[in-house]
Amino acid sequence: MKKIRCLNPISNQGLDLLEKDLYQIVETDDADAILLRSFKMHDFEISDSVKSIGRAGAGVNNIPIDKCSEKGVVVFNTPGANANGVKELVIASLLLSSRDIVGGINWVKGLEGDSEVAAKVEKGKSQFVGPEILGKKMGVIGLGAIGALVANTAVGLGMEVLGYDPFISVEAAWSLSRAVKRSINLDEIFAECDYISIHVPVIAETKGMINKDAFAKMKDNVRIINLSRGELVNDDDLEEAIKSGKVAKYVTDFPNEKVVSMENVISIPHLGASTPESEDNCAIMAVIQTKDYLLNGNITNSVNYPACNMGVCQTAARVAINHKNVPNMVGQITTLLANNNINIVDMINKSKQQWAYTLIDVENEVAENIVKELENIEGIVKVRVI
Ligand SMILES: NC(=O)C1=CN([C@@H]2O[C@H](COP(=O)(O)OP(=O)(O)OC[C@H]3O[C@@H](n4cnc5c(N)ncnc54)[C@H](O)[C@@H]3O)[C@@H](O)[C@H]2O)C=CC1
């Protein structure tokens, strides 16, 4: 029986795929696999029983990836599974940033109980005028699953779209409308766009990328939409840019104590992926990937270990080894098996940056002492016999 622990509520559409005779949902710290959404795991004790962590969503900045890699814990996410949910909220945000719908709604709320609401609405509406988006320039930073959908939809809404992504995947590039203009540097986006939407992960290179220097290059009255992560924007610099009139509106899905009280900020409570469709898609994908890893050792959509697939084991046993990507690992592993008279039927070795994974189907049972010997090889961080 494999134990699965959920650190956030995970859609039943996914959890129902866990067969009752094979899997048990637990709240104890002896789980084989963890499923989560935005739960912050940095201070969470990851026990040695944990083999994988499945993020039902895209961003993995809530998970200590390096620590997981060192422990041989494979971290999955679910690329694209919530992209449409986010895209739709970006389009809503685009309109909210332009027309003062939020200001208008709040003002009308204040007229409750007034006997002249209809007349006052007509008289007061001019204070909420805002521009149309048709024909305006939209900059999309990051053209992955979400950014590509946003760029294409903005084209469909009659906007002129500039996209920037130096690491764009072939798949995302193919999916882009030919009307999306490629920017080769951010400065062009900053200088030309009336609306800028950010769709990059928060990593060392992107943290605080929307800062004083960036604001200085932007047009006056620019509208910025950030449904990616709060840390991408420098809050102090944003405050200045709003005060000076450089930024007309900032829409964020990641409000904090500082941003929430700023003028001309629209704060959304992290609702980008909060649709039944996205929640179901993410849960289903995370569960399928987790099951395949626990049962077969196959890796799909991991952010720290390489993709690897040998189907279902047809031999006496399958040995799954997580290790460092350094010379002579395969040599040492196969020599040790040969010295123990274990015949290899099939094997695969893959690497991703400094980590690697070796799957070996063998003809014989693999005894506990051999597992121990494998674990003792310098550079090996996890050994499983499936
Ligand atoms: N508000 C919400 O509920 C949600 C927020 N997100 C956020 O959106 C981000 C993007 O999600 P996806 O599009 O699904 O991810 P993705 O991985 O498909 O796309 C990210 C893109 O950013 C690009 N990129 C990386 N570094 C860059 C840089 N320095 N400059 C320009 N582009 C760069 C990559 O090449 C990739 O194409 C996530 O990392 C997450 O932080 C994702 C889902 C839901």
Ligand SMILES: O=C(O)C(=O)COP(=O)(O)O
């Ligand atoms: O997928 C992501 O990166 C998200 O930000 C969605 O977060 P959530 O699963 O809604 O807590």
